[in-house]
Amino acid sequence: MEKPRKKLLAGAMVLASLAALGSYTLLSSPKGTNITLASTTSTENSGLLGYLLPIFKGDSGIGVRVVAVGTGQAMRMAMKGDADVVLVHHRPSEELFVEEGYGVERISVMHNDFIIVGPASDPAGIKGVTDVAAALGRIRSSRAAFVSRGDDSGTHKRELSLWATLGFQPGDDDRDWYRESGSGQGATLNVASEMDAYCLSDRASWVTFGNKRGLELLVEGDPLLLNPYSVILVNPQKYPHIKAPEGQQFIDWLVSERGQQLIAAFRVEGQQLFFPDALDPTEE
Amino acid sequence: MNEFSNAFRTAAHLLVEMDPGLLEVVLLSLRVSLSAVILAAVFALPLGAFVALTPFPGRRGVVILMNAMMSLPPVVVGLVIYLLLSRTGPLGTTGLLFTPTAMIIAQCVLVFPIIAALTRQTVFDLHEEYDEYLRSVGAGTRQKIATLLWDGRARLLTAILAGFGRAIAEVGAVIIVGGNILHSTRVMTTTIALETSKGDLGMALGLGIILVLIAVAVNTAVVTIGGGANQRTV
Numbered sequence: 001m002e003k004p005r006k007k008l009l010a011g012a013m014v015l016a017s018l019a020a021l022g023s024y025t026l027l028s029s030p031k032g033t034n035i036t037l038a039s040t041t042s043t044e045n046s047g048l049l050g051y052l053l054p055i056f057k058g059d060s061g062i063g064v065r066v067v068a069v070g071t072g073q074a075m076r077m078a079m080k081g082d083a084d085v086v087l088v089h090h091r092p093s094e095e096l097f098v099e100e101g102y103g104v105e106r107i108s109v110m111h112n113d114f115i116i117v118g119p120a121s122d123p124a125g126i127k128g129v130t131d132v133a134a135a136l137g138r139i140r141s142s143r144a145a146f147v148s149r150g151d152d153s154g155t156h157k158r159e160l161s162l163w164a165t166l167g168f169q170p171g172d173d174d175r176d177w178y179r180e181s182g183s184g185q186g187a188t189l190n191v192a193s194e195m196d197a198y199c200l201s202d203r204a205s206w207v208t209f210g211n212k213r214g215l216e217l218l219v220e221g222d223p224l225l226l227n228p229y230s231v232i233l234v235n236p237q238k239y240p241h242i243k244a245p246e247g248q249q250f251i252d253w254l255v256s257e258r259g260q261q262l263i264a265a266f267r268v269e270g271q272q273l274f275f276p277d278a279l280d281p282t283e284e
Numbered sequence: 285m286n287e288f289s290n291a292f293r294t295a296a297h298l299l300v301e302m303d304p305g306l307l308e309v310v311l312l313s314l315r316v317s318l319s320a321v322i323l324a325a326v327f328a329l330p331l332g333a334f335v336a337l338t339p340f341p342g343r344r345g346v347v348i349l350m351n352a353m354m355s356l357p358p359v360v361v362g363l364v365i366y367l368l369l370s371r372t373g374p375l376g377t378t379g380l381l382f383t384p385t386a387m388i389i390a391q392c393v394l395v396f397p398i399i400a401a402l403t404r405q406t407v408f409d410l411h412e413e414y415d416e417y418l419r420s421v422g423a424g425t426r427q428k429i430a431t432l433l434w435d436g437r438a439r440l441l442t443a444i445l446a447g448f449g450r451a452i453a454e455v456g457a458v459i460i461v462g463g464n465i466l467h468s469t470r471v472m473t474t475t476i477a478l479e480t481s482k483g484d485l486g487m488a489l490g491l492g493i494i495l496v497l498i499a500v501a502v503n504t505a506v507v508t509i510g511g512g513a514n515q516r517t518v
Contacts, residue, residue, distance in 0.1 A: 036382060036463075045482050050466070067382060067463035081371030082381055186481030193483075211483030239371060241379070 034063040035246045038075075038083035040154060041184045043229070044068035046204035046273055048266055055262060056253055062246050070153030070184065078102060081239035084247040089202075089229045090154035103232035108277040109254055110263050111228040114158060116219035117189070117206060118144075118198035126198075132222040133165050140168060143177040145197035149188050150180025159200045162224065189215070202227055204273040228277065231255075254278070287485050294490030306491075310498060313471040316384055316458070317451035320391035321399075325444050328396050332403025333429040337411060350404065353397030362460030365390045369461065382463040387471070390457040395447035402443035407432045445503055452499060472498075
Protein backbone atom coordinates (compact mmCIF):
# COMPACT_ATOMS: atom_id res chain seq x y z
CA MET A 1 0.00 0.00 0.00
CA GLU A 2 2.45 2.62 -1.14
CA LYS A 3 0.08 5.05 -2.76
CA PRO A 4 -2.06 6.07 0.19
CA ARG A 5 1.02 6.55 2.32
CA LYS A 6 2.46 8.91 -0.27
CA LYS A 7 -0.76 10.85 -0.30
CA LEU A 8 -0.72 11.00 3.45
CA LEU A 9 2.81 12.28 3.44
CA ALA A 10 1.99 14.90 0.85
CA GLY A 11 -1.02 15.95 2.88
CA ALA A 12 1.03 16.22 6.02
CA MET A 13 3.63 18.27 4.21
CA VAL A 14 1.05 20.68 2.87
CA LEU A 15 -0.48 21.04 6.32
CA ALA A 16 2.91 21.63 7.86
CA SER A 17 3.87 24.26 5.32
CA LEU A 18 0.52 25.97 5.71
CA ALA A 19 0.95 25.96 9.45
CA ALA A 20 4.43 27.41 9.08
CA LEU A 21 3.03 30.11 6.85
CA GLY A 22 0.35 30.79 9.39
CA SER A 23 2.64 31.03 12.35
CA TYR A 24 4.98 33.24 10.37
CA THR A 25 2.12 35.63 9.83
CA LEU A 26 1.10 35.56 13.44
CA LEU A 27 4.59 36.17 14.70
CA SER A 28 5.82 38.72 12.19
CA SER A 29 5.64 42.24 13.52
CA PRO A 30 6.42 45.54 11.82
CA LYS A 31 10.10 46.44 11.88
CA GLY A 32 11.60 49.84 12.61
CA THR A 33 9.69 52.93 13.63
CA ASN A 34 6.37 53.42 11.97
CA ILE A 35 3.77 56.08 12.46
CA THR A 36 0.18 55.85 11.33
CA LEU A 37 -1.16 58.70 9.24
CA ALA A 38 -4.91 59.01 8.79
CA SER A 39 -5.40 60.91 5.58
CA THR A 40 -7.83 61.56 2.79
CA THR A 41 -8.26 59.58 -0.37
CA SER A 42 -7.19 62.55 -2.50
CA THR A 43 -3.65 62.67 -1.11
CA GLU A 44 -3.24 58.90 -1.38
CA ASN A 45 -4.96 58.23 -4.71
CA SER A 46 -3.23 61.10 -6.48
CA GLY A 47 0.10 59.49 -5.64
CA LEU A 48 1.34 62.44 -3.56
CA LEU A 49 1.95 60.38 -0.43
CA GLY A 50 3.42 57.55 -2.44
CA TYR A 51 5.90 60.08 -3.76
CA LEU A 52 6.66 61.94 -0.51
CA LEU A 53 6.80 59.15 2.04
CA PRO A 54 9.72 57.13 0.66
CA ILE A 55 11.74 60.36 0.53
CA PHE A 56 10.80 61.10 4.14
CA LYS A 57 11.77 57.58 5.11
CA GLY A 58 15.14 58.07 3.43
CA ASP A 59 15.65 61.34 5.32
CA SER A 60 14.48 60.18 8.74
CA GLY A 61 14.25 56.41 8.83
CA ILE A 62 10.62 56.70 9.88
CA GLY A 63 8.03 54.74 7.95
CA VAL A 64 4.60 56.26 7.52
CA ARG A 65 1.64 53.90 7.25
CA VAL A 66 -1.25 55.60 5.51
CA VAL A 67 -4.87 54.79 6.18
CA ALA A 68 -6.70 56.71 3.46
CA VAL A 69 -10.31 57.49 4.34
CA GLY A 70 -12.56 60.54 4.27
CA THR A 71 -11.70 63.52 6.47
CA GLY A 72 -14.56 62.76 8.87
CA GLN A 73 -13.50 59.16 9.32
CA ALA A 74 -9.83 60.10 9.59
CA MET A 75 -10.62 62.39 12.50
CA ARG A 76 -12.87 59.90 14.24
CA MET A 77 -10.10 57.36 13.87
CA ALA A 78 -7.66 59.78 15.50
CA MET A 79 -10.17 60.60 18.25
CA LYS A 80 -10.07 56.93 19.19
CA GLY A 81 -6.30 57.09 19.31
CA ASP A 82 -5.81 54.93 16.23
CA ALA A 83 -3.61 57.37 14.30
CA ASP A 84 -0.56 59.43 15.23
CA VAL A 85 -1.01 62.19 12.69
CA VAL A 86 -3.92 63.34 10.52
CA LEU A 87 -3.65 65.09 7.15
CA VAL A 88 -7.10 66.42 6.32
CA HIS A 89 -9.04 69.20 4.64
CA HIS A 90 -11.96 70.62 6.53
CA ARG A 91 -11.02 73.62 8.61
CA PRO A 92 -14.03 73.81 10.97
CA SER A 93 -13.65 70.17 12.03
CA GLU A 94 -9.89 70.60 12.31
CA GLU A 95 -10.35 73.52 14.67
CA LEU A 96 -12.87 71.59 16.74
CA PHE A 97 -10.50 68.64 16.83
CA VAL A 98 -7.75 70.78 18.35
CA GLU A 99 -10.15 72.66 20.61
CA GLU A 100 -11.45 69.44 22.12
CA GLY A 101 -7.91 68.42 22.95
CA TYR A 102 -7.54 65.62 20.43
CA GLY A 103 -5.01 67.46 18.34
CA VAL A 104 -1.98 69.47 19.38
CA GLU A 105 -2.00 72.17 16.74
CA ARG A 106 -3.40 72.68 13.24
CA ILE A 107 -0.65 73.42 10.74
CA SER A 108 -1.33 74.45 7.15
CA VAL A 109 0.56 72.38 4.63
CA MET A 110 -0.77 72.97 1.16
CA HIS A 111 -3.88 73.56 -0.87
CA ASN A 112 -5.45 72.67 -4.13
CA ASP A 113 -8.96 73.44 -5.27
CA PHE A 114 -12.33 71.92 -5.79
CA ILE A 115 -13.92 71.80 -9.19
CA ILE A 116 -17.30 70.85 -10.58
CA VAL A 117 -17.24 68.20 -13.25
CA GLY A 118 -20.19 67.05 -15.31
CA PRO A 119 -21.30 65.59 -18.61
CA ALA A 120 -20.00 67.22 -21.77
CA SER A 121 -23.62 67.81 -22.84
CA ASP A 122 -23.92 70.09 -19.79
CA PRO A 123 -27.73 70.12 -19.40
CA ALA A 124 -27.59 72.82 -16.70
CA GLY A 125 -25.38 75.08 -18.82
CA ILE A 126 -22.70 75.75 -16.23
CA LYS A 127 -19.59 75.43 -18.37
CA GLY A 128 -17.24 78.33 -17.77
CA VAL A 129 -19.33 79.83 -14.98
CA THR A 130 -16.84 81.19 -12.45
CA ASP A 131 -19.32 81.78 -9.64
CA VAL A 132 -19.77 78.39 -8.02
CA ALA A 133 -23.00 79.38 -6.26
CA ALA A 134 -24.52 80.40 -9.57
CA ALA A 135 -23.44 77.14 -11.16
CA LEU A 136 -24.98 75.08 -8.36
CA GLY A 137 -28.13 77.19 -8.59
CA ARG A 138 -28.46 76.27 -12.26
CA ILE A 139 -27.95 72.57 -11.55
CA ARG A 140 -30.63 72.73 -8.90
CA SER A 141 -33.16 74.67 -10.94
CA SER A 142 -32.71 72.40 -13.94
CA ARG A 143 -32.81 69.36 -11.65
CA ALA A 144 -29.89 67.89 -13.53
CA ALA A 145 -28.43 64.78 -11.92
CA PHE A 146 -25.87 65.56 -9.20
CA VAL A 147 -23.91 62.96 -7.26
CA SER A 148 -22.89 63.80 -3.72
CA ARG A 149 -20.20 61.99 -1.76
CA GLY A 150 -22.59 61.63 1.14
CA ASP A 151 -19.81 60.20 3.30
CA ASP A 152 -18.98 62.98 5.76
CA SER A 153 -15.67 63.59 3.99
CA GLY A 154 -14.06 67.00 3.64
CA THR A 155 -15.39 67.26 0.10
CA HIS A 156 -18.88 66.29 1.21
CA LYS A 157 -18.85 68.88 3.98
CA ARG A 158 -17.66 71.49 1.52
CA GLU A 159 -20.37 70.57 -0.94
CA LEU A 160 -23.05 70.96 1.73
CA SER A 161 -21.67 74.32 2.77
CA LEU A 162 -21.67 75.46 -0.87
CA TRP A 163 -25.32 74.49 -1.21
CA ALA A 164 -25.95 76.31 2.05
CA THR A 165 -24.76 79.57 0.48
CA LEU A 166 -27.87 79.22 -1.70
CA GLY A 167 -29.96 78.55 1.39
CA PHE A 168 -30.51 75.07 0.08
CA GLN A 169 -30.33 71.79 1.92
CA PRO A 170 -30.88 68.63 -0.11
CA GLY A 171 -33.95 66.79 1.14
CA ASP A 172 -36.50 64.17 0.26
CA ASP A 173 -37.95 66.24 -2.58
CA ASP A 174 -34.63 66.17 -4.37
CA ARG A 175 -34.26 62.45 -4.67
CA ASP A 176 -34.92 62.50 -8.40
CA TRP A 177 -31.77 64.48 -9.17
CA TYR A 178 -29.62 64.63 -6.01
CA ARG A 179 -27.99 61.26 -5.31
CA GLU A 180 -25.65 60.30 -2.53
CA SER A 181 -23.04 57.71 -3.44
CA GLY A 182 -21.87 57.29 0.15
CA SER A 183 -18.36 56.50 -0.99
CA GLY A 184 -14.96 57.92 -1.82
CA GLN A 185 -14.14 60.46 -4.51
CA GLY A 186 -13.13 57.95 -7.15
CA ALA A 187 -16.20 55.79 -6.62
CA THR A 188 -18.35 58.91 -6.78
CA LEU A 189 -16.72 59.98 -10.04
CA ASN A 190 -17.42 56.48 -11.38
CA VAL A 191 -21.09 56.95 -10.52
CA ALA A 192 -21.15 60.41 -12.07
CA SER A 193 -19.58 59.19 -15.29
CA GLU A 194 -22.07 56.34 -15.48
CA MET A 195 -25.09 58.54 -14.77
CA ASP A 196 -23.97 61.59 -16.74
CA ALA A 197 -24.22 63.55 -13.53
CA TYR A 198 -22.48 66.57 -12.06
CA CYS A 199 -20.27 66.26 -9.03
CA LEU A 200 -17.89 68.19 -6.85
CA SER A 201 -14.35 66.85 -6.74
CA ASP A 202 -10.96 67.95 -5.58
CA ARG A 203 -8.69 68.61 -8.51
CA ALA A 204 -6.09 65.98 -7.58
CA SER A 205 -8.62 63.14 -7.58
CA TRP A 206 -10.06 64.35 -10.88
CA VAL A 207 -6.74 64.64 -12.71
CA THR A 208 -5.64 61.19 -11.59
CA PHE A 209 -9.03 59.59 -12.20
CA GLY A 210 -8.87 57.02 -14.98
CA ASN A 211 -12.50 56.53 -15.99
CA LYS A 212 -13.59 60.01 -17.10
CA ARG A 213 -15.63 58.84 -20.12
CA GLY A 214 -17.97 61.70 -21.00
CA LEU A 215 -17.14 63.83 -17.95
CA GLU A 216 -15.52 67.24 -18.27
CA LEU A 217 -14.19 69.87 -15.94
CA LEU A 218 -16.85 72.60 -16.05
CA VAL A 219 -16.41 75.01 -13.16
CA GLU A 220 -13.21 76.18 -11.49
CA GLY A 221 -11.54 79.24 -10.06
CA ASP A 222 -14.03 80.57 -7.51
CA PRO A 223 -12.23 81.48 -4.25
CA LEU A 224 -14.96 79.52 -2.46
CA LEU A 225 -13.45 76.42 -4.04
CA LEU A 226 -10.10 76.72 -2.31
CA ASN A 227 -9.19 73.45 -0.61
CA PRO A 228 -6.58 73.82 2.14
CA TYR A 229 -4.98 70.78 3.76
CA SER A 230 -3.70 70.78 7.31
CA VAL A 231 -1.64 68.39 9.34
CA ILE A 232 -2.29 67.77 13.03
CA LEU A 233 -0.39 65.73 15.58
CA VAL A 234 -2.73 63.70 17.75
CA ASN A 235 -2.38 64.84 21.34
CA PRO A 236 -0.01 62.55 23.26
CA GLN A 237 -1.46 63.90 26.52
CA LYS A 238 -4.75 62.37 25.52
CA TYR A 239 -3.19 59.11 24.33
CA PRO A 240 0.26 58.30 25.73
CA HIS A 241 0.86 55.64 23.07
CA ILE A 242 0.94 58.28 20.31
CA LYS A 243 4.36 58.38 18.70
CA ALA A 244 4.69 62.12 19.23
CA PRO A 245 8.39 62.71 18.49
CA GLU A 246 8.23 60.80 15.21
CA GLY A 247 4.90 62.35 14.30
CA GLN A 248 6.26 65.81 15.01
CA GLN A 249 9.34 65.02 12.94
CA PHE A 250 7.08 64.13 10.03
CA ILE A 251 5.08 67.34 10.40
CA ASP A 252 8.24 69.45 10.66
CA TRP A 253 9.56 67.78 7.52
CA LEU A 254 6.33 68.39 5.59
CA VAL A 255 6.40 72.12 6.32
CA SER A 256 10.17 72.45 5.95
CA GLU A 257 11.59 74.04 2.84
CA ARG A 258 12.49 70.60 1.53
CA GLY A 259 9.04 69.13 2.14
CA GLN A 260 7.30 72.13 0.64
CA GLN A 261 9.51 72.14 -2.44
CA LEU A 262 8.83 68.46 -2.95
CA ILE A 263 5.09 69.07 -2.72
CA ALA A 264 5.38 71.86 -5.29
CA ALA A 265 7.43 69.64 -7.58
CA PHE A 266 4.88 66.81 -7.59
CA ARG A 267 3.30 66.52 -11.02
CA VAL A 268 0.72 64.24 -12.56
CA GLU A 269 0.50 64.41 -16.33
CA GLY A 270 2.59 67.55 -16.20
CA GLN A 271 0.15 69.26 -13.86
CA GLN A 272 0.93 70.58 -10.39
CA LEU A 273 -1.73 69.22 -8.05
CA PHE A 274 -0.81 70.64 -4.64
CA PHE A 275 0.47 74.11 -3.76
CA PRO A 276 2.60 74.49 -0.64
CA ASP A 277 1.24 76.85 2.01
CA ALA A 278 3.75 76.68 4.83
CA LEU A 279 6.53 78.74 3.27
CA ASP A 280 6.41 82.51 3.17
CA PRO A 281 3.89 83.25 0.39
CA THR A 282 5.98 86.15 -0.92
CA GLU A 283 8.78 83.77 -1.90
CA GLU A 284 7.02 81.27 -4.13
CA MET B 285 -16.16 45.76 -23.90
CA ASN B 286 -12.95 47.68 -23.99
CA GLU B 287 -12.60 47.22 -20.22
CA PHE B 288 -12.73 43.45 -20.51
CA SER B 289 -10.04 43.05 -23.15
CA ASN B 290 -8.06 45.63 -21.23
CA ALA B 291 -8.47 43.61 -18.04
CA PHE B 292 -7.20 40.41 -19.59
CA ARG B 293 -4.25 42.24 -21.06
CA THR B 294 -3.47 43.82 -17.70
CA ALA B 295 -3.78 40.48 -15.92
CA ALA B 296 -1.50 38.77 -18.42
CA HIS B 297 0.95 41.60 -18.19
CA LEU B 298 1.08 41.51 -14.39
CA LEU B 299 1.52 37.74 -14.40
CA VAL B 300 4.21 37.62 -17.07
CA GLU B 301 6.21 40.40 -15.50
CA MET B 302 5.81 38.91 -12.00
CA ASP B 303 5.12 42.43 -10.84
CA PRO B 304 6.76 42.73 -7.38
CA GLY B 305 3.94 44.89 -6.06
CA LEU B 306 1.45 42.27 -7.16
CA LEU B 307 3.49 39.46 -5.65
CA GLU B 308 3.59 41.24 -2.29
CA VAL B 309 -0.17 41.70 -2.30
CA VAL B 310 -0.86 38.13 -3.41
CA LEU B 311 1.43 36.65 -0.78
CA LEU B 312 -0.16 38.73 1.96
CA SER B 313 -3.62 37.66 0.80
CA LEU B 314 -2.60 34.03 0.96
CA ARG B 315 -0.85 34.39 4.30
CA VAL B 316 -3.79 36.13 5.91
CA SER B 317 -6.51 33.91 4.51
CA LEU B 318 -4.67 30.61 4.95
CA SER B 319 -3.74 31.49 8.51
CA ALA B 320 -7.31 32.47 9.27
CA VAL B 321 -8.67 29.26 7.79
CA ILE B 322 -6.17 27.01 9.58
CA LEU B 323 -6.79 28.76 12.86
CA ALA B 324 -10.54 28.54 12.42
CA ALA B 325 -10.40 24.89 11.32
CA VAL B 326 -8.37 23.81 14.33
CA PHE B 327 -11.23 24.86 16.59
CA ALA B 328 -14.22 24.58 14.28
CA LEU B 329 -13.68 20.94 13.25
CA PRO B 330 -13.75 19.47 16.76
CA LEU B 331 -16.53 21.85 17.81
CA GLY B 332 -18.69 20.95 14.81
CA ALA B 333 -18.12 17.25 15.45
CA PHE B 334 -18.83 17.63 19.16
CA VAL B 335 -22.13 19.37 18.51
CA ALA B 336 -23.06 16.67 16.00
CA LEU B 337 -22.32 13.80 18.37
CA THR B 338 -23.27 15.03 21.79
CA PRO B 339 -26.88 15.64 22.69
CA PHE B 340 -27.24 18.49 25.15
CA PRO B 341 -30.08 20.84 26.04
CA GLY B 342 -30.31 23.69 23.55
CA ARG B 343 -28.40 21.87 20.83
CA ARG B 344 -31.02 22.81 18.25
CA GLY B 345 -30.50 26.44 19.09
CA VAL B 346 -26.75 26.11 18.80
CA VAL B 347 -27.10 24.46 15.39
CA ILE B 348 -29.41 27.20 14.15
CA LEU B 349 -27.04 29.83 15.48
CA MET B 350 -24.04 28.17 13.80
CA ASN B 351 -25.85 28.01 10.51
CA ALA B 352 -27.09 31.57 10.77
CA MET B 353 -23.60 32.86 11.58
CA MET B 354 -22.52 31.70 8.12
CA SER B 355 -24.21 34.81 6.79
CA LEU B 356 -22.37 37.23 9.06
CA PRO B 357 -21.67 40.33 6.96
CA PRO B 358 -17.90 40.90 6.69
CA VAL B 359 -18.33 44.64 7.29
CA VAL B 360 -20.01 43.98 10.61
CA VAL B 361 -17.30 41.55 11.67
CA GLY B 362 -14.71 44.12 10.59
CA LEU B 363 -16.42 46.82 12.58
CA VAL B 364 -16.68 44.72 15.74
CA ILE B 365 -13.03 43.66 15.54
CA TYR B 366 -12.08 47.26 14.82
CA LEU B 367 -13.89 48.48 17.94
CA LEU B 368 -12.28 45.74 20.04
CA LEU B 369 -8.77 46.42 18.75
CA SER B 370 -9.03 50.20 18.63
CA ARG B 371 -6.70 51.93 21.08
CA THR B 372 -9.66 52.98 23.16
CA GLY B 373 -11.27 49.55 22.82
CA PRO B 374 -10.99 46.69 25.32
CA LEU B 375 -8.06 45.06 23.47
CA GLY B 376 -6.45 48.36 22.44
CA THR B 377 -3.23 47.82 24.34
CA THR B 378 -2.32 44.96 22.03
CA GLY B 379 -1.69 47.50 19.28
CA LEU B 380 -2.96 45.04 16.70
CA LEU B 381 -5.20 47.38 14.72
CA PHE B 382 -4.05 47.89 11.12
CA THR B 383 -1.81 44.82 11.19
CA PRO B 384 -2.10 41.54 9.25
CA THR B 385 -2.85 39.82 12.57
CA ALA B 386 -5.98 41.91 12.94
CA MET B 387 -7.02 40.81 9.46
CA ILE B 388 -6.43 37.18 10.36
CA ILE B 389 -8.59 37.53 13.45
CA ALA B 390 -11.42 39.12 11.47
CA GLN B 391 -11.33 36.49 8.73
CA CYS B 392 -11.08 33.74 11.32
CA VAL B 393 -14.31 34.97 12.89
CA LEU B 394 -15.94 34.99 9.47
CA VAL B 395 -14.76 31.54 8.50
CA PHE B 396 -15.27 29.78 11.82
CA PRO B 397 -19.06 29.36 11.59
CA ILE B 398 -18.82 28.12 8.01
CA ILE B 399 -16.39 25.35 8.87
CA ALA B 400 -18.16 24.50 12.13
CA ALA B 401 -21.62 24.31 10.58
CA LEU B 402 -20.51 22.26 7.57
CA THR B 403 -18.48 19.97 9.84
CA ARG B 404 -21.46 19.39 12.07
CA GLN B 405 -23.61 18.36 9.13
CA THR B 406 -20.91 16.11 7.66
CA VAL B 407 -20.16 14.37 10.93
CA PHE B 408 -23.84 14.02 11.73
CA ASP B 409 -24.48 12.25 8.40
CA LEU B 410 -21.40 10.09 8.74
CA HIS B 411 -22.33 9.12 12.28
CA GLU B 412 -25.50 7.42 11.08
CA GLU B 413 -23.36 5.05 9.01
CA TYR B 414 -20.77 4.48 11.70
CA ASP B 415 -22.99 4.36 14.75
CA GLU B 416 -23.15 0.61 15.08
CA TYR B 417 -19.46 0.10 14.53
CA LEU B 418 -18.51 2.80 17.01
CA ARG B 419 -20.85 1.29 19.57
CA SER B 420 -19.41 -2.19 19.06
CA VAL B 421 -15.88 -1.02 19.78
CA GLY B 422 -17.16 1.04 22.71
CA ALA B 423 -15.68 4.31 21.49
CA GLY B 424 -15.82 7.36 23.75
CA THR B 425 -16.80 10.80 22.51
CA ARG B 426 -13.25 11.86 21.91
CA GLN B 427 -12.51 8.72 19.95
CA LYS B 428 -15.72 9.09 17.97
CA ILE B 429 -14.84 12.66 17.03
CA ALA B 430 -11.37 11.63 15.91
CA THR B 431 -12.64 8.70 13.85
CA LEU B 432 -15.39 10.60 12.13
CA LEU B 433 -13.24 13.65 11.41
CA TRP B 434 -10.60 11.41 9.90
CA ASP B 435 -12.96 9.30 7.83
CA GLY B 436 -14.86 12.36 6.65
CA ARG B 437 -11.71 14.25 5.77
CA ALA B 438 -12.41 14.58 2.07
CA ARG B 439 -15.83 16.08 2.72
CA LEU B 440 -14.44 18.26 5.47
CA LEU B 441 -11.86 19.52 3.04
CA THR B 442 -14.72 20.97 1.05
CA ALA B 443 -15.91 22.74 4.20
CA ILE B 444 -12.45 24.16 4.72
CA LEU B 445 -12.24 25.24 1.09
CA ALA B 446 -15.59 26.96 1.44
CA GLY B 447 -14.10 28.84 4.38
CA PHE B 448 -11.01 29.71 2.38
CA GLY B 449 -13.18 30.97 -0.46
CA ARG B 450 -15.03 33.24 1.90
CA ALA B 451 -11.79 34.54 3.43
CA ILE B 452 -9.81 35.21 0.28
CA ALA B 453 -12.75 36.90 -1.44
CA GLU B 454 -14.00 39.23 1.25
CA VAL B 455 -13.06 42.89 1.35
CA GLY B 456 -15.39 44.40 3.93
CA ALA B 457 -13.64 43.15 7.05
CA VAL B 458 -9.99 43.44 6.03
CA ILE B 459 -10.35 46.97 4.72
CA ILE B 460 -11.68 48.13 8.10
CA VAL B 461 -9.31 46.31 10.44
CA GLY B 462 -6.32 46.41 8.07
CA GLY B 463 -6.72 49.93 6.74
CA ASN B 464 -5.46 48.97 3.25
CA ILE B 465 -1.97 50.24 4.11
CA LEU B 466 0.56 49.97 1.29
CA HIS B 467 3.30 47.36 1.91
CA SER B 468 1.63 46.43 5.17
CA THR B 469 -2.02 45.42 5.02
CA ARG B 470 -2.93 45.74 1.36
CA VAL B 471 -4.37 42.51 -0.02
CA MET B 472 -5.89 41.48 -3.35
CA THR B 473 -9.44 42.52 -2.59
CA THR B 474 -8.57 45.86 -1.04
CA THR B 475 -6.31 46.61 -4.00
CA ILE B 476 -9.20 45.85 -6.33
CA ALA B 477 -11.43 48.19 -4.34
CA LEU B 478 -8.74 50.88 -4.47
CA GLU B 479 -8.14 50.57 -8.21
CA THR B 480 -11.87 50.71 -8.82
CA SER B 481 -12.07 53.89 -6.79
CA LYS B 482 -9.24 55.36 -8.82
CA GLY B 483 -11.24 54.63 -11.94
CA ASP B 484 -8.60 52.20 -13.18
CA LEU B 485 -11.18 49.58 -14.05
CA GLY B 486 -8.90 47.54 -16.31
CA MET B 487 -6.39 47.10 -13.52
CA ALA B 488 -9.12 46.29 -11.00
CA LEU B 489 -10.64 43.64 -13.21
CA GLY B 490 -7.20 42.29 -14.11
CA LEU B 491 -6.48 41.79 -10.42
CA GLY B 492 -9.86 40.12 -10.08
CA ILE B 493 -8.89 37.63 -12.77
CA ILE B 494 -5.66 36.88 -10.94
CA LEU B 495 -7.55 36.39 -7.69
CA VAL B 496 -9.77 33.80 -9.36
CA LEU B 497 -6.72 32.05 -10.85
CA ILE B 498 -5.14 31.85 -7.41
CA ALA B 499 -8.33 30.40 -5.97
CA VAL B 500 -8.34 27.81 -8.74
CA ALA B 501 -4.70 26.95 -8.01
CA VAL B 502 -5.29 26.55 -4.27
CA ASN B 503 -8.38 24.42 -4.80
CA THR B 504 -6.63 22.25 -7.36
CA ALA B 505 -3.71 21.69 -5.03
CA VAL B 506 -5.89 20.80 -2.08
CA VAL B 507 -8.22 18.53 -4.04
CA THR B 508 -5.35 16.73 -5.78
CA ILE B 509 -3.70 16.00 -2.48
CA GLY B 510 -6.75 15.28 -0.39
CA GLY B 511 -9.19 14.00 -2.99
CA GLY B 512 -7.82 10.46 -3.23
CA ALA B 513 -8.86 9.72 0.31
CA ASN B 514 -12.55 9.72 -0.44
CA GLN B 515 -13.66 9.78 -4.05
CA ARG B 516 -17.36 10.14 -3.29
CA THR B 517 -17.17 13.79 -2.51
CA VAL B 518 -14.93 15.12 -5.24
